[in-house]
Amino acid sequence: MQATIVQAVNEALHGAMERDDRVVVFGEDVAESGGVFRATDELLEEFGSDRVVDTPLSEIAIVGGATGMAMYGYRPVVEIQFSGFLPPAFDQLVTNTSRIRWRTRGELTAPMVVRMPYGAGVRALEHHSESLEGAYAHIPGLKVAVPSTPADTKGLLTAAIRDPDPVLFMEPKRIYRSIREELPEGDHEVPLGEAAVRREGDAVTVVAWGAMMPPTLEAVDDSGIDAEVIDLRTISPMDTETVVESVKKTGRCVVVHEGPRTLGVGSELIARINDEALMYLEAPIERVTGFDTQVPLLSMEDFYLPHPPRILDGIERALTA
């Protein structure tokens, strides 16, 4: 079946609900209207109103409620309509969701998934554009995954729903419908915590994820540079090994991310490379990132995003330094 990323989300949800009747889906506008992006389309019709529920407009109740339900033994997969509306529920993530296992020494756990579209570039209003994976990955006990292809979306979401720990699943909404590919049939899982090498090369390692993958691959493909491109896929836990092995081979590295530069995921990646491969580096590691500003409103949001020429500029700097 050919599918887009948003269809892959839908397919993974259908599959998970079919296989495990403890999986329940809730959030704002997810049931009757099938989600504002149609990610939960037809779930209500197929699985009924006990398992697919439109909640009140209450992010705290969605995330906190999911946490309690998970402690009780269900597998909630909840939707936050846009990642810009997760902050009210940040309290629950920090105070409860991420700490249940730790607090009870494993007696209780919170296996649940919070799905949310993130990122700029869809011409929406304020709070519909941020990429704060760095902030969320800073919470111990919470996993953070960001797919960039339809097949990975299906595989990672399937794995996230099965995962014994809570997972924040950030969906790159700018490319929700722009990539279409064949989806692996049936019960397809992509393990959390494993990066994917999208393109092999010897000259430089370029690490990106989510909505930054297409412009990164475009920059590399158009330039003819022999770059190795890694899709990190999971921000936390981070696959240090794949990145470090690649950097040991190429000696140069560029990290591309949409979120703000300072204390972004790139900072951590660079620290880990420094820890494990400093002596292999032939040049300082470059970062191509969002600015340390609010994401501009829609008329200027293009300026904020790392586009291929900016990414290429970073790669060339890493190559010439």
Added chain:
Amino acid sequence: MSDRESDRRVPSAVGDGGVGLLTQADLSVPTHQIVDPDGSYDPEAVPDLSAEELCDLYRWMVTDRVFSRRMVNIQRRGELGTFGSTRGQEASIIGSAFTLEPQDWLYVGRAWTPMFMRGASMTDMIHFWRGIETAQQSFAKQNSQIAISIGSHIPLVAGLAWGMQLDDADAVATAYIGDGATSTGAAHEGINLAGALSLPALFFCQNNQYAISLNVEEQTGAKTLAQKALAYGIDAIRVDGQDVLAVYDAVQTARERVKDGNPVFVESVTYRLDAHTTSDDPTRYRDEEEVQEWEAKDPIERYRSFLQSEGLWSRIDHDSIVDDIETEFDEALATADELEERRVRELFAHVYDELPSELSRQLEAFEALLEERPEMDDYIEQRPKG
């Protein structure tokens, strides 16, 4: 200590030993109405407004309707990012905003014309929906803001009111919220704060029956939204939101009380006739029949029949009002379309009072890159039309 009436109420007497459940059924919440849907009304109940003011109410309601229609149209032509129409809610929006004074603060959800009533231009509002940062700057000059994160403004309004209280200001802070917003944690905490500190805060809730696809009956187990206020120790009024005089009367009464440190929550029962925004398809969650029922309760029609009964209709030239608004919109759109090319520096302005050195460095590097790599233009577009 406040001298609020509710603070002086004594707890009810101890019962007879049996377990007494206090339920919603113990509460009756009347809905204030002045003009009946059939057009009849008690002349005694009509608020004390001059003929000119009564005509102004009509003109503003029509402004609201025309503005929504034009905005939806230009969005369809690709000249706006998105837009949330207010059609059906004109009485609710105008009747309430008509009571506000310039020194009051207004923090809205779905209500755009109140900004015009306070002096902002249609150009500002077009800019807002085109994602141009100067819009909220203009609104701020009128003590007004629009909140996008639902409910997030409710504690802010409590805080604004707190400042007014400390200043002994002759003003109120007003939060316009939707039915959906009443379910947020921010609403709970913000309204409670107003009640606890007796703040001059006015909460105007437009219960338009839906939060995107969710009907208000699924939004809460509460029979009315107005009753929620009582739990915070503040007073409530429930009003027919299709009756502009009733809304005016309710909010005017509320404002008077609020000014004296008695926060009030007004639930205005209305209906969103159009889609949630231009990207929403309401046929997925509501029947045409229901929409038709509310079309029949058109607030502008009802008010027109009142003006006719009062002999004021002859003072109103409806077509020329519409023509004037259309012209104002055309001019506003032309001005908005003339937006000057913006500078990249603007993206870095106003993040802090002073640009930190790391941000200056990011800006300089970006400006240099734009010079060095003209191919950036293939990816970066200023979208003055959103």
